[in-house]
Amino acid sequence: MFKRLIAALLLTASTAHAQSVTMAMSSAPTSVDPHYHTFAPNETLDIHIYDRLVERDPQNNLIPGLALSWQLIDDGTWEFKLRPGVKFHDGSEFTAADVAYTFARVPTVVNSPGSFSIYTKTVVAMETPDPYTVRMKTSGIYPLLPVDLTNVFIIPKNLGPAPATEDFNSGKNTAGTGAFRMTSYKSGERVELERNEAWWGPKPHWQHLTIRMIPNDGARTAALLAGDVQLIEFVPTADATRLRTDTRVSLAEIASLRLIYLWLDRSRTGPTPFVTGPNGETLATNPLNDLRVRQALSMAINRPAIVDRVMEGAAYAAGQFVGPGTWGHAPGLNPPTYDVAKAKALLAEAGYPNGFRITLHGPNDRYVNDGKIIQAVGQMWSRIGVQTTVDAITWPNYIARANKQDFSAYLLGWGFSEATNPLRSLVYTFSPAKGWGAVNRGRYSNPGFDALVDRLMTTADEAARETLTIAANRMAMADVALIPLHLQKNIWAMRAGLSFVPRADEDTRVMELRPVAAKPAP
């Protein structure tokens, strides 16, 4: 009798378990309100509850979300055809009026620490000719509107005027069209969700989803190994090595959209502060303006060694802004081949047969293994006769000095959501009025390149824009506008027997966590 009771209990426990899943996030969302804060952890939570008009596939290509199709009907108007028959969690039907309501609400969120209006402000007017059509007007041609819309979650108009952020957190207002319905939210601790049986997308495997916040890297890994959680995000590189050999777990990895690279000072034609001659004498000109010197410095870096030894395999050596398979990737544009002899020859040709002295700066608390990367680069540069001193500085001081062009060679990283962004933000000529080249700290400037970017940014056709993006990518790399080192990998770890689709955009979507198809019994 007693045994039967236990057996029955175990059975119910295991079936309940099969339908429930717990995922651990690395940082806590600041709110459930999908328009409160442009913050990656919020997005990870919100994609389970809400949908967007345009979605991104794992490789960051645009795919239909709540909009089935979109096209530019004239230079200033985008038309979106909406998905019919979609219902919010509160039972109301999704129509064009909800889109208009959402766009009106986004700029009015009170006390937003990072407003979503950056994604909606280009829309100057909106028309809803019928319930399943939305026309958005922009001032002038703006090809990136569909990309911007991959950030805007749609909420139902039933929430009434000015819904308060607190009401989203309490659960009162939390109704989306998403794959899961929120049942409880404990700030900084955990979120409970139930499957939305009426969701338009492929049915998630899990009936019940718990999202826990475990910011400590070691604790997150330990929770996975103990089986307390089934999926963790942002696996630290040191743990990844160990997890790869552990049969209890498996990993899912993909090249992220975060490039780690080196800036070379191009803002000065005269001496640059941290470069001197081989015996410490001041140089009359800035050697970093010479293409051959930049090529030599790039070629001297053994990127596979950095990936293998410093990043422990958790990165891809980079020769351009985005990784293979990602939109805008230039085929065949590989990282420069590591070649000490050729690098030395190039330096000699440029008039520096005995090299020079340089200080390589970097942060030591910002990017994965940043301090170790610059030491490794320092070793490699020293080998071609560029005597390198390495100086790692804590991030707040570092970035303040980098913003003032204080350094000659320095490491930074740049994360982006689409491939034209680094072209516009990083290597376009620094133009504060236009808002482009905003983080071009190296002050690279090439009018030919700028013209190419101007052209691609007014090209609406997706394929033509990609061709131009690739051309711009090649031009910047041929000119060594910056020295790309590697793209970080996004790594997830899950219990063995589960499969997960890794995503370039760092989002963790439990919808894409499924059991590996069980082998049929013999």
Place this chain on the structure above:
Amino acid sequence: MKEETPFTRFRKEFAESPLAVLGLVVVLIIAALALLAPLITPQNPYDLAQLDIMDGRLAPGAKSADGLTFWLGTDDQGRDMLSGIIYGLRISLGVGIGSAVVAGIIGSSLGLAAAYFGGRLETAIMRLVDLQLSFPAILVALMILAVLGKGVLNVMLAITLVEWARYARTARGAALVERRREYIEAAECLALPRWRLLFRHLLPNCMPPLIVIGTIQIARAITLEATLSFLGLGVPITEPSLGLLIANGYQYMLSGKYWISFYPGIALLTTIVAINLVGDQLRDVLNPRLKR
């Protein structure tokens, strides 16, 4: 029979504890290693050109591509751990002794002055000491380094600023006892200048407790430097001290690459235990109350 000078008596009493003698021998060996580091290490661990990342995280006893044997393995940058530890000891001892001496001079002077002059000066100095000692040393040092930035000199400055108070308190205690002695009265009657009185008459007689606290403080300063470097606020990353070496290896502990943290840890432990053994015995020998 030969007359026993104070020094021979001191030496005899010190040698009564074999453990303390062992400690002293270890301290002397470590000091010699630290001083001779550039001559005896197989590699200059601070010269990036001598490191090769492809030699990174090799196990103890492994050989590099060009035949150098890494007896204690290498760290993640391919730095020979043996060389790294010996150079690290150099920084640790330098910072430890340097900051202990400077803090000793400042602290003892203020303590003597407080005891001798009394009054408002004493109140001011001693309340400052109380205030200083009520904060955990590591917290104050962290704040100072956050403002000043990294670097060996800044670490020494920070440690000096948090450690002077202990000397001041000890010096004042000793000086309060001594200043009522007849020799001080005699010196005052001779109308000797104040500085002479303080430093030539009072200070030498307060020395024993200061020497004891000095040894303990050297060990404390070394620990504090290691802690600060471990937390990433001490020395630059290309010139690791023991604390930074331990921090570098810490993240590999779970991956089985124990040697990156383990050997610098042993070196740090040995140094501190040895200094403390010497300090303990000095206290016993120099404390008149423990005289048999």
